Amino acid sequence: MKTPLIPARLIERLRTARRVVVLSGAGISAESGVPTFREAQTGLWEQYSPEDLATPEAFARDPKLVWEWYAWRRNLVRQAEPNAGHLSLVEMERKIPEFTLITQNVDGLHRRAGSQTILELHGNLFRTKCSNKNTVVKTWDSTEVPPRCPCCAGLLRPDVVWFGEMLPHETLQAAQQATEQADIFFSIGTSALVYPAANLPIFALQAGATVIEINPQPTPISAQMTFSLNGAAGTLLPVLLTETWGH
Numbered sequence: 620m621k622t623p624l625i626p627a628r629l630i631e632r633l634r635t636a637r638r639v640v641v642l643s644g645a646g647i648s649a650e651s652g653v654p655t656f657r658e659a660q661t662g663l664w665e666q667y668s669p670e671d672l673a674t675p676e677a678f679a680r681d682p683k684l685v686w687e688w689y690a691w692r693r694n695l696v697r698q699a700e701p702n703a704g705h706l707s708l709v710e711m712e713r714k715i716p717e718f719t720l721i722t723q724n725v726d727g728l729h730r731r732a733g734s735q736t737i738l739e740l741h742g743n744l745f746r747t748k749c750s751n752k753n754t755v756v757k758t759w760d761s762t763e764v765p766p767r768c769p770c771c772a773g774l775l776r777p778d779v780v781w782f783g784e785m786l787p788h789e790t791l792q793a794a795q796q797a798t799e800q801a802d803i804f805f806s807i808g809t810s811a812l813v814y815p816a817a818n819l820p821i822f823a824l825q826a827g828a829t830v831i832e833i834n835p836q837p838t839p840i841s842a843q844m845t846f847s848l849n850g851a852a853g854t855l856l857p858v859l860l861t862e863t864w865g866h
């Protein structure tokens with residue numbers, strides 16, 4: 620007999636769950652053609668690793684290089700479309716009384732897919748802030764690269780969290796609170812290497828939730844999961860939805 624993709628016990632629990640939390644990472648956008656963080660950079664950017672570009676030190680050293688890398692990523696994401704994984708989470712939100720989507724992704728694809736309650740732990744590529752005052756800047760006339768803040772002439776930068784920076788306090792707090800109260804917690808498409816996000820599935824387990832990982836590769840937390848589903852989010856999530864709620 621063929622082993623079912625989704626364990627029956629998981630389907631039963633999901634049907635009656637009231638509070639569901641999903642943590643997503645770059646893997647959920649992989650099937651939209653957005654490269655994950657730890658995949659090789661392509662083309663022009665091949666010689667750089669994200670760890671060399673996504674830091675305050677990199678921006679201080681070469682702000683033009685960092686700005687241009689983000690401009691390239693924005694362009695890549697603009698051409699991408701949400702995939703079946705993103706769309707399944709929109710559907711799941713409609714079925715679950717209290718649903719929270721926590722994402723480490725800065726690509727905005729969950730919102731474009733139609734998800735409503737989203738906590739963006741690492742910011743958003745399409746938002747810009749002043750590197751002096753840390754305030755969001757919506758428009759500017761400066762044609763320099765990077766542009767300068769219209770208020771204080773500080774350099775503008777993407778409103779994303781770089782390595783070594785703090786996560787937005789209120790967003791992290793809301794994520795932790797939702798995690799503590801979850802009946803079911805999904806960790807989808809994340810290598811579970813970057814903290815504090817990588818702690819959330821463990822907090823959920825400690826608080827008594829059923830914790831499910833969806834990833835084609837094992838991660839450092841796979842062995843601790845209640846269920847570890849080995850496969851692509853864009854394949855497994857639609858099957859999970861259909862098996863739980865039908866069409």
Ligand code: OAD
Pocket residue numbers: 643644645646647649650655656657658669673723724741780781782807808809810811812813833834835836838850851852853
């Ligand atoms: P990573 O690039 O570290 O990991 C992506 C994960 O997705 C890997 O474990 C892959 O096996 C998995 N994956 C690939 N294709 C998949 C698919 N189709 N379906 C499901 N999973 C798939 O990305 P993140 O874990 O998101 O932080 O990285 C976390 C953070 O580290 C990022 O937000 C970023 C990064 O450096 C900051 O910029 C602060």
